[in-house]
Amino acid sequence: MKAANLIPGLLLLIGLILFQALQPLAWQWPTLLWLVAELWVILRGGRLPFAELRGGTRFLITIALLLVANLSAGWGNWLQMGAASLYVLLAVKTLELRSTRDLFQIAALLLLGMGLAAWIRVDIALGIFFVLELFFMLLALLWQGFLDARRSEGGDAQQRELLQLLLFALFFQFLLLPVLAVFFFLLPRTPTPLWHWGGGVGVAASGFSPSLDPARIQSLQLDPAVAFRAQIRGPQLAPAKMYWVGAILWQDDGGVHWQPGQVTADCTRVPQAVWQQKILLSPGHHSYLFALTSPARVESGLPLERSASGLRLRSPQDEALRYTAWSGVGDVCFSSEQRHAALQLPDKINPQILQLATHLRGATPEQTTQRILSWLRGPSFHYSLQTPAAYPHGQSLADFLLHSHSGFCEYYAAGLATLLRLDGVPARVVVGYHGGQYDALGDFWVVRQSMAHAWVQAWLGGQWVLLDATPAVSPGDSTSAASASGQHFSAGGQLWSWLQWEWLNWVINFSPSKQRQAWLALGSLGQGDSRHAQTGGLSAPHLAWSSAGTHWVLFVLLSALGFWWWRERRRHRLPPAEFYRQRSIRLLRRAGMRDLRPGTENSWLCTLPLAEADRAELGAALYRQRYGPKPNTAGEQSLKDWLQILARARRRLRAGVHARGE
Structure with missing residues (x-):
């Protein structure tokens, strides 16, 4: 170019x-x-x-x-x-x-x-x-x-x-x-109203909806963006066992569109915490927080509403959110209000669905549940994100249960919950995410929008039991979406995911408290107390980054020292006179002298826009440095001064040409 x-x-x-x-x-x-x-x-x-x-x-x-x-x-x-x-x-x-x-x-x-x-x-x-x-x-x-x-x-x-x-x-x-x-x-950090100033509205925005809407969740299942990242402490969980509760839905409209409803959590019995999760939600319009099945408690600076519909925020948030949640094995909170809501039926139900529920009813709630699950997992049902050809404008719950037997998780969850309620088993629908991808570099799990899922919780044996009838997540299905969602990253994908995690932790969310923790950890590290550094806010990877940063500074200093040494050695490798003569040639080349052969200086001087006396002075400075017996630093500075005068004269000449042209 x-x-x-x-x-x-x-x-x-x-x-x-x-x-x-x-x-x-x-x-x-x-x-x-x-x-x-x-x-x-x-x-x-x-x-x-x-x-x-x-x-x-x-x-x-x-x-x-x-x-x-x-x-x-x-x-x-x-x-x-x-x-x-x-x-x-x-x-x-x-x-x-x-x-x-x-x-x-x-x-x-x-x-x-x-x-x-x-x-x-x-x-x-x-x-x-x-x-x-x-x-x-x-x-x-x-x-x-x-x-x-x-x-x-x-x-x-x-x-x-x-x-x-x-x-x-x-x-x-x-x-x-x-x-x-x-x-x-x-840089000192002071919390201000602008601290949570942005949300990344155009990148990886959460599309989670606290309702059972087939069109909405279908679009999520085609979106590979990251919904949230989580570090889990506790007994090891396989990806197929990870159900991330978002919103709990109680209100049924007779189809596949369920809503949370107005149900309170008026009991104080909570499950014993087993898993701790440190979660970073991607930016988006958040109304709910997520946690593993049966959340026991949550620590967050955000105001939460106590309800039976999940970890609900009092006001929606658009920025990235960070919080810690604890989850147990089973939820044992079941009040009379919740029993009424979990058995509530819509005013109008297809008579054929009533007959189907009667056919599947067992002698006990457990037997009824098993019969319904076995029927939904039968060979006539199959999972598909595509709407059946016979229903170009979308199918109803009756169409799914009685005719097509083809659909995605929303239809299976709504069908299972409806049949359970018709047979007298309290049930509720849960929407959230299922599975995760593990990043070993950062020791965290990545949950994507495509892992959006819906399942059912039924009150059996004195606790809420997780039920999932969707074939794509049924046991033994090695080709399921859940299996894909639980796969580990490739080497490049793992590194990129870890870099994203560190970027969010140490750049986007580098808050005053995190800065203070880092200072304390680095101070302890400098005193040789690595144990305190681990608890002061820097994990092993971050300590490695700190060590790498120290090595980087040392490398830069050594590079600068090596460059200075190389310049000095080059300078003293030549005799002083020859060194300054070569420097004068470089100065003349920069000044626009194209022919640098000895003896061509006069022809070049004659073309310069200088007065006769100034050209003579410039020529004298030039000859002293290029051909004189003792060129030195003072002579080089004199030559530089005259070349600067030449540059100013050229600028004035060019400015005059432009003025005449306008």
Whole structure:
């Protein structure tokens, strides 16, 4: 790529990275306007009709475009409006690009764009996009400044010089990132109303619905996004045994649409805690928290409502949530109000379903339950996310139980609960998630949206017993969705999942309390008390990261020391006179002297925009350093001073040419 087109090419790359960071906000017509502007600059070689307009005209055009962009994005939709305005301004500044000053303005816009991206995503991709933007923007600024200097001197940039700037940008960012990390770690944090400022509305947003809605859960089961991550302490559980309770549904409308209803938890009997779960919910519109079957208690800074419908928040939350829950083996809370709700039947029931329930009724509640489960798990039933062809507009519960025998978990849960209630067995439907993927690097489980599930709890033998009739999660089905959901990560997937976990823990959720714990742990580590460091907030992986950070700092210091030693050795390897003569040649090359053969200095001096006396002084400084018997530091500084005078003269000359051209 030509030097003139390199800056627009870098800006195109930077804008595409920003486009990825801002999805789905970036899908607007101003993005197309920006893309056309970038391609125009690249293909037309810098001939910009827009830049030739008067400043007032360009300002009015920009205001008009901003107004149209904001109105088309929807007034009051601030994130969409911000993205639209950003790309309009990027398009305008791309067409106006002339010097480093314009590039600094574009850099400021890109910084605002990354700030906007931080409102819509919290994953590690945000950090990767930021690092890439930082590197390419730094390279563009360095190269534009280099081009400006060369143009002022009347010379052209070379590909070799671009490679040098590229290496410098890499080395600079290599040194900058640890400094930014240390600054981030040391920056004082004060809780404010803006502490939970964002939620990642465009990435991995939870789509959980506290109701039994086939269309809703069907869409979740096709979504691979992470719903939450959990660290579990307690007896080992297989993925097939992990049922994450979200909402408990009591109210039946006679079909497959169930609701929580108004049922209180008016008993104080809670199961004995067996498993502790530290859970990090992905951003989304949360009304419920999740925990393993039979939650006993929960610790969270969020206000919760005590009800029999699950761990319900008093007000929905949109940001990522962190809490600790304890769960037991069986729920033994069963009041008279809950018995009434668990046996409540809709006003209208298909007579054929009544006959089916009578046919399946056993001598005891346990026998009835077993007969219904055996029937639903029979060979005539099969699991499918697709609506049967005979019911293009969706099937009812009667269609599923009496005719199609084909459906997904909502139909099996609703059918099982309805038949149990008709036969006098108290039952309720539970919606949540089933299974998990284990990440050994971080020792946590990943639960995805695709693991959304519905099952039944029936009151049997003095406790609520978990019943799952869905064939896809029945025992012995090795090809089931549950089996797939319990598979371990691949090596690359495990590493990526762990990086996401660490990013959320130590960047997105680096709260004042976590900063204080890290300080205490590092202080204890420095004193050699590794046991206290483990309890002070840093686990073994985090201690490894701390050690790696220390090694990184030492490596940077040693690299800087080695570079200084190499420069000094190179300097003293040559005789002083030869060293300064080579330095003078490099200074002349930077000043635009193309022919560096001895004896060509006079012809070059004659082309310079300097007075005769100044040219003579510059020539004398040049000859002393290049051919004199004792070139030294003072002579080099004198040559530099005269070359700076030359650069200023060239800038004045170029400014006068531009003024006459306008």
